[in-house]
Amino acid sequence: MADVLVVGAGPVGLTLTCELVRHGARVRIIEARTAPLPYCRAIGVTSRTLEVYEDMGVARAMVDAGLWLTGARTEVAGYPARDALQDLDDLPYAALGVPQGETERILAAHLSGYGVTVERGVRLASFTQAGDLVRVDLDGPDGLQMDHVRYLVGCDGAHSTVRKALHIPFEGEAWPYPFMLGDVRLDFPPEAPLPRGLALRGLRLMGEDGPPEMFIAIPLPEHGRYRVSMLAPAEDGALAGGDVAHGIQTEQRGPDLSDIQAAADRVLAHPPRASDLRWSSRFRISLRLAERYRTDNAFIAGDAAHIHPPTGGQGMNTGIQDAYNLAWKMALVLKGIAAPAVLDSYEAERRPVAEQVIADTVEE
Ligand SMILES: Cc1cc2nc3c(=O)[nH]c(=O)nc-3n(C[C@H](O)[C@H](O)[C@H](O)COP(=O)(O)OP(=O)(O)OC[C@H]3O[C@@H](n4cnc5c(N)ncnc54)[C@H](O)[C@@H]3O)c2cc1C
Known part of the structure; x- marks a missing residue:
């Protein structure tokens, strides 16, 4: 038993x-x-989780499979982009992406x-x-x-x-807006290269008109690949509060490459070119x-x-x-x-x- x-x-x-x-x-x-x-x-795997992995005996395998996440570039439309680099030198582990x-x-x-x-x-x-x-x-x-x-x-x-x-x-409570996700290759223009390991957070504030438009790209271990996320188009409708299922919505169509490119173009001053979409999906959060x-x-x-x-x-x-x-x-x-x-x-x-x-x- x-x-x-x-x-x-x-x-x-x-x-x-x-x-x-x-x-x-x-x-x-x-x-x-x-x-x-x-x-x-x-x-994102935090330094505390990496300590747990070390005690379990899997830290080496995780580090080998991952990419160190060095920080994030935030770009709010109309303002210069800012890089915030993680300074975790006093910790045994930094943040890892697996x-x-x-x-x-x-x-x-x-x-x-x-x-x-x-x-x-x-x-x-x-x-x-x-x-x-x-x-x-x-x-x-x-x-x-x-x-x-x-x-x-x-x-x-x-x-x-x-x-x-x-x-x-x-x-x-449930967040009333649906999100979209995709795994793509991003090629950044020479005038705005994104150093490896840096995430990108692009925002366009909409004031009273609704939530900010966003384009978020988290680097994946494979060179040039990112997991991107953004709000689903407004015409898909916001569900009001209540009983919205949390997590990936496998039954719903995810964004295609043109949806992803359009989101990047709307939000970023120097958008990367998206290609080679491997999968996409939608998700809800609560x-x-x-x-x-x-x-x-x-x-x-x-x-x-x-x-x-x-x-x-x-x-x-x-x-x-x-x-x-x-x-x-x-x-x-x-x-x-x-x-x-x-x-x-x-x-x-x-x-x-x-x-x-x-x-x-x-x-x-
Ligand atoms: C877009 C997105 C990005 C995220 N990014 C991060 C991040 O960067 N860092 C982070 O820490 N977290 C992140 N999260 C959250 C993370 O994915 C979840 O917190 C994590 O998956 C929770 O793990 P879990 O094992 O508790 O549950 P799950 O991963 O949901 O696993 C539960 C499992 O239970 C199984 N199950 C359910 N019911 C039964 C049953 N009756 N009998 C048998 N099996 C059953 C399911 O099939 C499932 O496989 C993100 C989530 C989303 C949606």
């Missing part, structure tokens, strides 16, 4: 499983998707080094708690399956099955924080517990640090070395961090 069932093999579920197994727990990890998402969501798919690939490979593989195509259908055990009902390629575990952890993203089943309120991170032996972590705009690149980083915090405590309790009360410190320590991240992203 596994001690823990981790639901979701995003960066948070993979980190949690790696760490639980490293500390001696027996873990199953299930993932509803049969294959990873082709879109790149998180890129596409989320690469992060997940490296974590899954690290996990398989412990002899654990992600059970893909398996979905948590429901669960009940009785005494010290959680009974879980799983729906997978072999049909319905039942198991018992001591702990269940929902790392199952913004629309978490675990959080909903626990009736944990997820208060907050700000929400779970009222609690646990009910008895069922926990939530990562986007299941907190969601916020990608500004500042904190979603995945915060979730990975949730997992790092929870894993060693849970493993010590399972070994009988620590009292179960130590698990109460997980929410006490991690929820205020998410609260602060949400407050900071609102300010930005």
Whole structure:
């Protein structure tokens, strides 16, 4: 019997499983998707997450797969562009850019080094708690399956099955405007070259007429390639607040090259030329924080517990640090070395961090 069932093999579920197994727990990890998402969501990895990676033993692989992010150029239409370079010399690590798919690939490979593989195509259908055990009902390629575990952890993203089943309120609001994303090559004109490692933030303020137009380009490790994002055209309609799904909208058409070029041309004085679009998508953002991170032996972590705009690149980083915090405590309790009360410190320590991240992203 596994001690823990981790639901979701995003960066948070993979980190949690790696760490639980490293500390001696027996873990199953299930993932509803049969294959990873082709879109790149998180890129920015903070220096604290790199310290976590070092302790886990994956920092070298992440650095090899990434690109150091050296700062950002901000250009507000009508004003000269300004470069803000990151000065992180006093920290052991600077900020790294690793596409989320690469992060997940490296974590899954690290996990398989412990002899654990992600059970893909398996979905948590429901669960009940009785005494010290959680009974879980799983729906997978072999049909319905039942198991018992001591702990269940929902790392199952913004629309978490675990959080909903626990009736944990997820208060907050949806940002009313849809965004578009794309992975393109950008060639900057000779009069405005962008040094490698620098992100570009172009803004055109619209005053009372609505949100600023924007063109944001985050460098990817492959030379000349960027993940660009911008607001979707106004005619696509802003949805008012309420129940807008957070995250990538796989069912919606993403921008094509001409949409991306038009956004750059509208906002930047010396726009780069966009070419070779590999994928594009749309996404929506919300700000929400779970009222609690646990009910008895069922926990939530990562986007299941907190969601916020990608500004500042904190979603995945915060979730990975949730997992790092929870894993060693849970493993010590399972070994009988620590009292179960130590698990109460997980929410006490991690929820205020998410609260602060949400407050900071609102300010930005
Ligand atoms: C455009 C964009 C840019 C971003 N940039 C950054 C950035 O630079 N830095 C940063 O830190 N963050 C960034 N983020 C946020 C980051 O992508 C998320 O915070 C991160 O993916 C959360 O990881 P997670 O493992 O908690 O959830 P997810 O990555 O959503 O993974 C959850 C997994 O659970 C699975 N699942 C769901 N329900 C079930 C079920 N019932 N049974 C089994 N499996 C299930 C899902 O299929 C999914 O694979 C960005 C997000 C977006 C949209």
